[in-house]
Amino acid sequence: MTTTTAVASAGQSRLVSYGSISRGRRRTLCWSYFFLILFVIFFLTPPVYMFITSLKSSAEISAATNPWWVYHPTLSNYIDLLTQKTYLTFFRNSAVVSICVVSVTMVISVLAAFSLARMKFWGSATLATGVFLAYLIPDTLVFIPLFKTFAFIHDQTGLELINHWWVLIILLPTLTVPFCTWIMIGYFASIPKELDEAALIDGAGYIKMLTKIFIPVALPGIIAATIFCFTVSWANFLYGLAFTTSADQLTLPVGIVTTLIRGDVYAWGQIMTGALLGAAPPLIIYAFLMDYYIAGLTAGATKG
Amino acid sequence: MADVVARDLDIPVTRPRVSMQRFVRRKSTIAFFMCLPLILVVACLVVYPALYSISLAMMNKSMQHFVGFGNFTFLFKRNTFWMVVEQTVMFAVTAVIFKAVIGFVAAHFVHNLPAKGQRKWRGMLLIPWVIPPAMSTLAWFWLFDPSYSAFNWIFAHLGIPQVAWLGNPYWARFAVILVNVWVGSPFFLIMYLAALKSVPEQLHEAAAIDGANWWQKIWYVNLPMMRNIIQITALFSLIVTFANFDIVKILTNGGPVDQTHVFATWAFNWAISGNDIPLGASVSLFMAPILAIAAFLILRNVSQRGNEA
Amino acid sequence: MAQVALRNIVKTFDKTPAVQGIDLDIADREFIVLVGPSGCGKSTTLRMIAGLEEATSGEIYIGDQLVNDVPPKDRDIAMVFQNYALYPHMTVFENMSFGLRLKKFPKAEIKERVQGAARILDITELLDRRPKQLSGGQRQRVAMGRAIVRNPKVFLFDEPLSNLDAKLRVQMRTEIKKIHQKVTTTTVYVTHDQVEAMTLADRVVIMNAGRIDQIGSPHEVYHTPKTQFVAGFIGSPTMNMLPCRLVENGTGLTIRLSDWLSLPVPPARVARYGACVGSELTFGLRPEHIIEGRGDVPPGAAAFEAPLDVVEPMGMETMVYFIVDGVEVCGRVNPAAAGRVGESMRLVADLNQMHLIDPRTQQVI
Numbered sequence: 001m002t003t004t005t006a007v008a009s010a011g012q013s014r015l016v017s018y019g020s021i022s023r024g025r026r027r028t029l030c031w032s033y034f035f036l037i038l039f040v041i042f043f044l045t046p047p048v049y050m051f052i053t054s055l056k057s058s059a060e061i062s063a064a065t066n067p068w069w070v071y072h073p074t075l076s077n078y079i080d081l082l083t084q085k086t087y088l089t090f091f092r093n094s095a096v097v098s099i100c101v102v103s104v105t106m107v108i109s110v111l112a113a114f115s116l117a118r119m120k121f122w123g124s125a126t127l128a129t130g131v132f133l134a135y136l137i138p139d140t141l142v143f144i145p146l147f148k149t150f151a152f153i154h155d156q157t158g159l160e161l162i163n164h165w166w167v168l169i170i171l172l173p174t175l176t177v178p179f180c181t182w183i184m185i186g187y188f189a190s191i192p193k194e195l196d197e198a199a200l201i202d203g204a205g206y207i208k209m210l211t212k213i214f215i216p217v218a219l220p221g222i223i224a225a226t227i228f229c230f231t232v233s234w235a236n237f238l239y240g241l242a243f244t245t246s247a248d249q250l251t252l253p254v255g256i257v258t259t260l261i262r263g264d265v266y267a268w269g270q271i272m273t274g275a276l277l278g279a280a281p282p283l284i285i286y287a288f289l290m291d292y293y294i295a296g297l298t299a300g301a302t303k304g
Numbered sequence: 305m306a307d308v309v310a311r312d313l314d315i316p317v318t319r320p321r322v323s324m325q326r327f328v329r330r331k332s333t334i335a336f337f338m339c340l341p342l343i344l345v346v347a348c349l350v351v352y353p354a355l356y357s358i359s360l361a362m363m364n365k366s367m368q369h370f371v372g373f374g375n376f377t378f379l380f381k382r383n384t385f386w387m388v389v390e391q392t393v394m395f396a397v398t399a400v401i402f403k404a405v406i407g408f409v410a411a412h413f414v415h416n417l418p419a420k421g422q423r424k425w426r427g428m429l430l431i432p433w434v435i436p437p438a439m440s441t442l443a444w445f446w447l448f449d450p451s452y453s454a455f456n457w458i459f460a461h462l463g464i465p466q467v468a469w470l471g472n473p474y475w476a477r478f479a480v481i482l483v484n485v486w487v488g489s490p491f492f493l494i495m496y497l498a499a500l501k502s503v504p505e506q507l508h509e510a511a512a513i514d515g516a517n518w519w520q521k522i523w524y525v526n527l528p529m530m531r532n533i534i535q536i537t538a539l540f541s542l543i544v545t546f547a548n549f550d551i552v553k554i555l556t557n558g559g560p561v562d563q564t565h566v567f568a569t570w571a572f573n574w575a576i577s578g579n580d581i582p583l584g585a586s587v588s589l590f591m592a593p594i595l596a597i598a599a600f601l602i603l604r605n606v607s608q609r610g611n612e613a
Numbered sequence: 614m615a616q617v618a619l620r621n622i623v624k625t626f627d628k629t630p631a632v633q634g635i636d637l638d639i640a641d642r643e644f645i646v647l648v649g650p651s652g653c654g655k656s657t658t659l660r661m662i663a664g665l666e667e668a669t670s671g672e673i674y675i676g677d678q679l680v681n682d683v684p685p686k687d688r689d690i691a692m693v694f695q696n697y698a699l700y701p702h703m704t705v706f707e708n709m710s711f712g713l714r715l716k717k718f719p720k721a722e723i724k725e726r727v728q729g730a731a732r733i734l735d736i737t738e739l740l741d742r743r744p745k746q747l748s749g750g751q752r753q754r755v756a757m758g759r760a761i762v763r764n765p766k767v768f769l770f771d772e773p774l775s776n777l778d779a780k781l782r783v784q785m786r787t788e789i790k791k792i793h794q795k796v797t798t799t800t801v802y803v804t805h806d807q808v809e810a811m812t813l814a815d816r817v818v819i820m821n822a823g824r825i826d827q828i829g830s831p832h833e834v835y836h837t838p839k840t841q842f843v844a845g846f847i848g849s850p851t852m853n854m855l856p857c858r859l860v861e862n863g864t865g866l867t868i869r870l871s872d873w874l875s876l877p878v879p880p881a882r883v884a885r886y887g888a889c890v891g892s893e894l895t896f897g898l899r900p901e902h903i904i905e906g907r908g909d910v911p912p913g914a915a916a917f918e919a920p921l922d923v924v925e926p927m928g929m930e931t932m933v934y935f936i937v938d939g940v941e942v943c944g945r946v947n948p949a950a951a952g953r954v955g956e957s958m959r960l961v962a963d964l965n966q967m968h969l970i971d972p973r974t975q976q977v978i
Contacts, residue, residue, distance in 0.1 A: 022667055024684065031413075032413040032414075032416040035409070035410075036410070036414065036417075036425055039410050039413075040425070040428050040429065042486070043428070043429055043486070043489075043490070044428065045447075046432075046440050046443040046444055046486070047431060047435060047440070047443065049443060049446070049447060049454060050439075050442075050443045050446075053446065064451075064452060066457070067452065067454035068454060068458075107341075108341040108342050108345060111338040111339070111342075112339045112342035114338060115334070115335035115338035116339065121335045121336060124335070124339075131342065131346065132603070133599055133603075134346045134350045136543055136595065136598075136599045136602070137350055138546075138547030138568075138591070139547075140547045140549050140568035140572075140588060140591070141353075141354060141547065141588050141589075141591055142349070142350060142353035142354055143353075143572075144357060144571060144575045144581060145352075145353035145354070145356040145357040145360055145585060147575065147576070147581070148356070149353065170349075171349065173349070174345065174346075174349040174350055177342060177346070178346065178350075181342060231434070234436060235436030235437060235438065235439075237436075237437070237438040237549070237550045237553075238550065238572075241553070241572075241576075242572070242576055253439065254438075256439070256442065257438060257442065268446055268449075268452070271442060271446070272443065275440075275442045275443060276439075278439045279434075279439040282434050282435065283434055283435065286430070290423075290427055290430075293430075294426075294430070297433075297491065297494050297495075298494060298495060504696070504698070506696055507698055507700065509663075509665050509685075509694070510692070510699075510700075510759075511700075511711075512664075512665070512684070512686055513663060513664075513665075513685045513686065513690060513691065513692050513712075514686070514715060514759075514763070515686040515687075515712050515715045515716055516686065516715055520715060524700070524711070525700065528700075529702065531702075
């Protein structure tokens with residue numbers, strides 16, 4: 001857009017200067033970009049700083065030079081961590097736990113959501129509300145009784161439920177199942193009933209309806225729910241901290257926080273590298289599947 | 305009717321088996337079984353612990369005797385308890401207000417941009433929410449480090465006095481709220497942006513013709529139209545922030561001198577580190593009333609909107 | 614009250630021209646209708662007058678003021694939208710008084726103006742309700758009330774009746790006309806419905822592909838269309854258009870429509886068409902000017918026989934269709950005189966009302 005244009009049309013030509021309307025609009029655009037840049041600086045400083053620190057050797061960190069710049073970048077932190085057995089164990093534990101939790105959750109949620117959304121049975125409305133309420137109950141409210149319960153079961157049956165990473169597979173669905181069920185109900189409910197009826201006439205039973213129609217049509221919702229489920233499992237800190245203590249049983253977030261901080265000597269280069277690598281899986285998923293991520297976010301609170 | 309006929313005619317009773325098959329194939333039965341795993345998960349891992357915590361809270365430390373309200377009276381007498389109450393409430397309310405304001409302002413700015421560019425900016429601004437809070441809290445921890453704080457380094461160069469981010473109680477509270485706001489604002493941004501996009505553009509045009517300038521448009525058109533989303537998002541966030549654990553635990557572990565403890569971290573310390581499970585349960589129970597009120601308000605809001613639609 | 618002037622207005626969106634050089638003078642208190650098919654640029658022109666779009670070039674004057682640089686809120690205009698654009702969270706009273714409240718009018722005057730407008734529009738009982746409790750017609754009235762209350766220089770209507778059902782549309786059309794008689798503000802009205810244009814307008818502006826094809830009173834555009842587009846757009850059912858050849862025969866000019874149908878040009882028109890003898894032209898005649906043939910043929914008219922292809926009884930009249938060289942021609946006859954399908958019927962064409970169009974320039978000769 002230029003400020004003046006010579007218009008040669010239909011014979012008459014006149015110089016037109018853009019006036020206060022577009023100037024006003026350009027000004028708001030400038031202000032928008034200005035503030036958005038400020039916000040971006042605020043939001044991205046920690047991750048960027050994590051990255052900068054991860055490239056520094058401990059010598060450079062303790063030398064207390066400019067913390068915002070790397071003078072002698074090195075990949076030694078990365079190499080150390082990735083070859084270190086403990087860190088890889090953390091990573092493996094987190095990965096296995098998350099994948100299992102996702103599978104379990106999605107199966108439970110999709111089945112339950114399908115029946116709650118489509119097959120109205122006595123109490124289904126109450127159950128749906130109950131699921132929503134269960135989502136609102138935070139993990140910090142229930143982890144203590146659960147801890148006690150698990151300890152009790154251990155005493156009674158000898159079944160060791162504390163200090164094993166696979167215990168988390170039992171626990172984490174509490175956080176993921178209610179929300180995933182809730183958004184799947186929303187997605188399933190938005191599928192027009194005519195599709196069901198067409199399928200019924202074509203001779204499909206409920207299971208076929210679910211697998212051949214609902215799941216494919218609601219696939220964006222399923223992807224969004226899966227992503228949410230994975231992110232919550234991966235990022236979980238409280239349950240891991242409460243229920244696992246030995247180093248080889250820890251998941252990534254708990255592991256980094258508790259073991260890399262040894263006494264008063266903080267190996268910050270390694271800690272930041274560990275944190276960055278720990279943040280990597282959700283970030284990578286986010287980079288490729290951003291729209292599903294956001295869909296999952298907005299689905300819960302705005303649907304219904 | 306049929307059984308009368310069967311009895312009269314002495315027909316051998318094969319009905320129970322047939323009706324069992326029919327029972328299994330009935331829609332509501334299938335539906336119920338499909339829901340069963342969900343019900344089990346919710347009942348065993350959410351409802352049961354929640355109720356159990358009430359009975360736990362009434363036990364003594366070694367969990368041998370029932371002590372009624374003993375734990376509660378113990379807590380009420382302690383100063384720290386009241387401090388934790390005040391801190392948690394202030395922490396939650398302040399953080400939610402700031403998150404809402406930042407989200408609201410940022411949403412408007414993003415909405416102002418040409419449509420093509422919005423996706424890029426939205427993508428960048430959502431990153432704090434994507435990173436696991438535990439990891440990003442570590443980054444903030446390092447940024448606040450007493451000896452090596454990157455912020456203090458900048459301050460030193462600008463001649464501003466150094467800040468004991470995590471050592472000074474007031475700065476520590478500020479730091480905890482700051483990190484929580486950092487993590488949570490993107491959620492508000494996304495929700496408000498979606499709500500903003502659902503406001504019909506023609507209303508803005510009508511307002512422009514009626515004589516409204518930019519802030520009058522926001523006040524008279526955007527804000528009322530977004531009221532539902534604003535309420536629900538704030539309530540959701542209040543619940544989550546109130547029960548927040550990760551940030552406080554990693555950043556300050558409640559310190560210095562218990563000045564940043566919230567219910568969740570204090571309960572954790574009592575139960576797991578201090579080995580006093582009943583006391584921990586009692587502390588965490590205090591979260592319940594606030595959460596119940598917030599949950600009730602959310603449900604009412606959602607059903608109201610369902611009726612309006 | 615003010616006049617509106619558009620000088621050489623051009624609007625391009627991303628290299629596609631929507632409006633290509635519009636010149637228009639609207640007199641004070643005039644009710645002018647911009648009419649045309651979708652995409653012809655009428656809404657864009659209206660929005661440029663409102664200030665919601667910026668003209669790529671050209672000048673817009675409201676009153677004597679050049680308003681290109683003036684934002685909508687300072688142009689002293691009011692607009693009625695197709696979707697009403699009522700503020701859903703405000704009552705009808707608050708909707709109508711919004712503009713006045715923003716300008717800090719005294720409460721008493723706001724109340725007076727709103728009630729005055731409500732009386733004109735017959736919505737006084739609705740003042741405390743919210744838009745979602747109102748029907749479509751009521752909402753449209755509230756939207757108009759909001760405009761009237763502002764007492765602006767110009768009213769702008771953007772297809773306000775398109776969302777209403779047919780019966781309501783007819784009703785509201787009359788209401789709008791009555792309101793304009795009471796509140797005589799300059800009005801610019803946009804619609805794609807030519808019936809609305811004909812019934813409401815002081816002058817009609819017919820637009821096509823970003824340009825004005827003709828400006829004139831309803832009578833002018835109906836009886837003396839300047840282009841083929843205008844001739845075909847105005848009038849329902851549409852004008853019959855057939856390719857023809859103008860031939861000279863002894864006594865005068867004849868229009869040869871097909872092997873079996875030739876119609877004589879009335880003497881009064883011969884001079885006008887003299888130069889086009891021998892050329893291929895398009896012949897236009899409205900269906901209402903093809904009637905049943907009974908008794909004497911009036912001067913300037915011509916009688917002919919045609920086998921009927923379709924007969925549509927409409928109650929008050931019957932539409933008869935016959936084919937001329939593959940083109941379906943429509944005539945409007947008295948139901949009692951209508952023939953039957955397949956039968957030949959005697960029809961009379963009033964050629965004083967005919968139009969000849971040059972197919973290359975699309976202009977009516």
